[in-house]
Amino acid sequence: MPASRFEAKVRLEAGIAVVTMGGDIDREAESGLAAAYAAAGGADVVLLDFTNVGYINSTGIALIVRFLADGRRDHREIRACALSPHYTEIFELTRLSDYMTIFDDAASATALTTSDPTGGRG
Amino acid sequence: MALLHSLRRSLRLDPSTLEARVAADDDRPAKQLLPTGPQVEIAASDPLLAYLQSSPGPVDLTSLELDSPAVRDLREAGVALVVPLISQGELIGTLNLGPRLSEQEYSTDDRRLLASLATQAAPAVRVAELVLERAGEIQARERLEQEMRVATLIQQQFLPHELPKLPDWQVAAYYGPARAVGGDFYDFIELPDGRIGIVVGDVTDKGVPAALIMARTQSVLRGEAPRFLSPGEVLRRANEILLPEMPARMFVTCLYLVLEPATGRVVYANAGHLPPYVRTADGVIELRATGMPLGLLPGMAYEEKEAVIDPRQSVLLYSDGVVEAHGPAGDMFGFPRLRALMAQERPGTELLNHLLEELHEFVGRGWDQEDDITLVALQRTGGGEHVLLGAGAEPVSAEAAERRVLLTLSLPGEPGNERIAMSQVAATVAPLDLPTARLERLKTAVSEAAMNAIEYGSQNDPAIPVEIEVWVTEDDLFVSVADRGLSGPIPDAEQPDLEAKLAGEQKPRGWGLFLIKHMVDAMEVVTDGAAQKVILTLHLRGVDDAGQPV
Numbered sequence: 001m002p003a004s005r006f007e008a009k010v011r012l013e014a015g016i017a018v019v020t021m022g023g024d025i026d027r028e029a030e031s032g033l034a035a036a037y038a039a040a041g042g043a044d045v046v047l048l049d050f051t052n053v054g055y056i057n058s059t060g061i062a063l064i065v066r067f068l069a070d071g072r073r074d075h076r077e078i079r080a081c082a083l084s085p086h087y088t089e090i091f092e093l094t095r096l097s098d099y100m101t102i103f104d105d106a107a108s109a110t111a112l113t114t115s116d117p118t119g120g121r122g
Numbered sequence: 123m124a125l126l127h128s129l130r131r132s133l134r135l136d137p138s139t140l141e142a143r144v145a146a147d148d149d150r151p152a153k154q155l156l157p158t159g160p161q162v163e164i165a166a167s168d169p170l171l172a173y174l175q176s177s178p179g180p181v182d183l184t185s186l187e188l189d190s191p192a193v194r195d196l197r198e199a200g201v202a203l204v205v206p207l208i209s210q211g212e213l214i215g216t217l218n219l220g221p222r223l224s225e226q227e228y229s230t231d232d233r234r235l236l237a238s239l240a241t242q243a244a245p246a247v248r249v250a251e252l253v254l255e256r257a258g259e260i261q262a263r264e265r266l267e268q269e270m271r272v273a274t275l276i277q278q279q280f281l282p283h284e285l286p287k288l289p290d291w292q293v294a295a296y297y298g299p300a301r302a303v304g305g306d307f308y309d310f311i312e313l314p315d316g317r318i319g320i321v322v323g324d325v326t327d328k329g330v331p332a333a334l335i336m337a338r339t340q341s342v343l344r345g346e347a348p349r350f351l352s353p354g355e356v357l358r359r360a361n362e363i364l365l366p367e368m369p370a371r372m373f374v375t376c377l378y379l380v381l382e383p384a385t386g387r388v389v390y391a392n393a394g395h396l397p398p399y400v401r402t403a404d405g406v407i408e409l410r411a412t413g414m415p416l417g418l419l420p421g422m423a424y425e426e427k428e429a430v431i432d433p434r435q436s437v438l439l440y441s442d443g444v445v446e447a448h449g450p451a452g453d454m455f456g457f458p459r460l461r462a463l464m465a466q467e468r469p470g471t472e473l474l475n476h477l478l479e480e481l482h483e484f485v486g487r488g489w490d491q492e493d494d495i496t497l498v499a500l501q502r503t504g505g506g507e508h509v510l511l512g513a514g515a516e517p518v519s520a521e522a523a524e525r526r527v528l529l530t531l532s533l534p535g536e537p538g539n540e541r542i543a544m545s546q547v548a549a550t551v552a553p554l555d556l557p558t559a560r561l562e563r564l565k566t567a568v569s570e571a572a573m574n575a576i577e578y579g580s581q582n583d584p585a586i587p588v589e590i591e592v593w594v595t596e597d598d599l600f601v602s603v604a605d606r607g608l609s610g611p612i613p614d615a616e617q618p619d620l621e622a623k624l625a626g627e628q629k630p631r632g633w634g635l636f637l638i639k640h641m642v643d644a645m646e647v648v649t650d651g652a653a654q655k656v657i658l659t660l661h662l663r664g665v666d667d668a669g670q671p672v
Contacts, residue, residue, distance in 0.1 A: 003538065003541050027537070055541075057540075057566075057569055057570065057573065058570055058573070058631070058633035058634040058637055059573075059631070061633045061637075062629075062630040062631040062632070062633060063630070065620070065623050065624065065630035066630045068624055069623065069624045069625070069626055069630065072624055072625075073626070084562075085559065086559065086562035086563070086566070089559075089563075090566070090637065093637075093640055094618070094620065094633060094636075094637075095620050096620070098620075099620075099624065
């Protein structure tokens with residue numbers, strides 16, 4: 001699997017900032033993810049959409065931890081959707097899923113508008 | 123005052139390189155930053171340059187008496203005053219001014235102001251130049267690195283993912299790409315009647331062109347080898363097919379050997395490659411056969427010879443990268459050293475490991491591997507009527523016999539190469555048909571182990587390789603990732619404290635070992651001096667798709 005450059009686009013949907021990501025979440029994604037967090041502006045809920053993400057390594061996990069930590073500092077709820085079964089397992093193993101609810105897809109993630117800043121399953 | 127012209131950067135250059143550098147400068151974005159007037163070429167030998175270099179301030183061109191083509195050209199372009207920009211004693215450009223719009227002469231105050239401006243502007247211009255030069259260098263390096271990655275990928279797609287399993291033979295192979303990726307290759311080709319074709323070759327040149335020619339040569343050989351019994355005929359046909367396709371100044375050296383495993387008989391032909399060594403009871407001999415490299419000349423014939431490899435004898439096929447490797451003092455590893463190592467009786471895998479250890483010891487730390495290194499070793503471990511056990515020789519253990527090596531891979535210790543490790547291991551284990559979830563976990567574990575080895579074991583130094591080996595036994599799959607341990611021992615894999623990381627009390631990193639440990643059925647760290655090896659195990663039997671015992 002050749003490396004694929006990370007990219008992220010942010011749009012507002014039902015008051016939720018949806019971060020559609022593509023490529024690999026590794027050390028190259030650091031500035032892209034930080035920029036996406038900033039671009040999410042004042043939205044109370046930020047959804048990380050993993051539909052087009054093919055590879056996440058431990059550095060990528062660390063970047064998501066930082067994203068969650070920033071969300072906690074700014075009282076924002078972070079959600080995730082469209083993770084492959086393998087990365088869902090990794091999010092559960094690392095307990096990231098205790099701090100961000102994982103939805104099947106963006107539609108179900110944005111349908112739920114109630115804000116829960118403490119996170120989903122935790 | 124009108125700023126007419128900024129002198130070209132070619133000023134600082136040696137006249138012999140002037141033309142090329144001026145042409146290169148034409149593409150630089152730097153020129154767009156500066157308002158430009160009429161362009162005036164100033165030859166590096168023009169006396170004006172020496173005059174400006176030594177001039178303490180603005181130079182009035184109207185009164186300057188100097189036999190200089192540049193002075194004439196500048197006057198024609200309407201330049202009246204030239205202010206040299208000097209940074210650290212070096213003339214880096216000029217401010218060229220036309221006559222004052224008031225048609226008066228430049229006053230003493232004007233000149234003082236301009237001299238002061240030039241003093242302040244020169245270092246700034248120099249810094250801007252350096253920044254642009256650096257940006258250009260970075261861009262060029264990125265292009266090279268991208269090309270290297272492509273070349274590596276092409277090359278590794280074509281290297282065998284599996285070693286042949288031959289009764290009574292132990293086969294081992296090693297391929298270590300150089301930083302600039304040469305064109306080495308090796309191959310095992312299944313032939314009728316249980317025979318096996320063994321190829322080792324080397325394409326002149328490096329990078330993507332060499333990788334493409336290597337891929338093409340291998341395709342041709344794979345196509346022709348099963349059709350002809352004779353290795354000489356296979357090379358003759360390969361030469362005819364490759365010749366019209368071969369780019370100028372490129373050719374391929376290639377040794378092709380056909381082995382009959384049951385009898386030990388080998389028939390071989392050689393297209394200009396280094397002859398293989400055979401260790402016999404009487405010492406090390408070479409298997410010589412004459413022939414021109416492939417792709418040089420039409421109508422070539424290739425001498426064909428035969429030999430018999432007796433039980434406990436070994437054959438070593440190799441590329442020039444090993445004998446031409448340089449030590450810190452500039453001396454070469456050389457044939458005598460390789461031959462002496464070959465003379466020691468060792469089974470195939472052990473022979474290769476020993477050779478590589480000796481090579482690494484010879485070249486020392488921080489070795490910048492100049493060329494690819496390929497080694498293929500064959501040892502006849504049994505069969506035949508006369509099993510010769512030399513003094514001190516031990517029979518191959520049952521464990522070693524059932525251990526089947528699928529891949530040996532050496533990667534430069536460069537960030538990003540963990541992806542190559544991951545994809546190579548995935549391709550290697552594809553025939554095992556692991557359940558998707560198990561394969562995905564293995565890929566993550568290999569990628570993380572390789573990433574740690576690169577970052578800590580090699581400290582991101584491409585000259586310090588990371589070695590990957592994949593092998594199977596009847597019940598298990600093993601992947602080892604070995605590094606030189608430059609950053610000390612691998613710590614225990616502990617559960618990271620997510621709460622502390624989320625609260626900002628700990629850094630968010632530190633997930634690698636934890637992930638590796640949980641992605642495989644077992645993780646073991648083996649140390650040997652500073653060198654260390656992470657061995658990952660996946661059970662092939664007695665577990666369900668999720669890896670749970672059944």
